[in-house]
Amino acid sequence: MSDVIHAATAPEPVGAYPHARRVGNLLFLSGIGPRDPATNAIPGNEVYADGRVRKYDIEAQARAVFANVRAVLEASNARWEDLVDVTVYLTDMARDFKAYNAVWAEHFPDAGTAPCRTTLGITALPTPIAIELKCIAVVKE
Structure with a gap:
């Protein structure tokens, strides 16, 4: 049927779901954010004493989310x-x-070999992050 994947080097999911699930040669990744896997900190976030985000660095978060993916x-x-x-x-x-698009271009310099991409503007994510990726890959046997 399918294989459930847990990546020890990625941040823990924030809910009851796996990091990824493989079905045949398709790999479906759950939403992946930029949290640091060791500390759970969000790179580039500066917060007030009450935990609200004062400012964030989208480039730091984009690089971190790519590392987690x-x-x-x-x-x-x-x-x-x-x-x-x-x-x-x-x-x-x-x-x-x-x-964000500039960081994407660093990681995918050739549009001819880059994955398809859809970018959506949303009002919030479940943790104080500014970016999340949902990915599909084809795994060679």
Whole structure:
């Protein structure tokens, strides 16, 4: 049927779901955020004493979320190049798209080999993060 994947080097999911599930040669990653797997801290976040976000660094979060996606891929015996579709959720499209897009281009410099991508502006994510990725990869046997 399907294989459930847990990546020891990725941050724990914030709910009752796996990091990924493999069905045949398709790998479906759950939403992955930028939390640090060791500390659970969110890179680039500066918070007030009450925990509200004062400011954040979208580039730091984008790099961290890419590292977390890579960790889940590796735990699934997949590679970065196996990504075929990525849905990106940004909490502030107007402010963050340009900087995020630049980090994307660092990780996928050739549009001809990059995965398909959809980027959505949303009002919030379940933790105080500014970006989350939902990915699909094709795993070679």
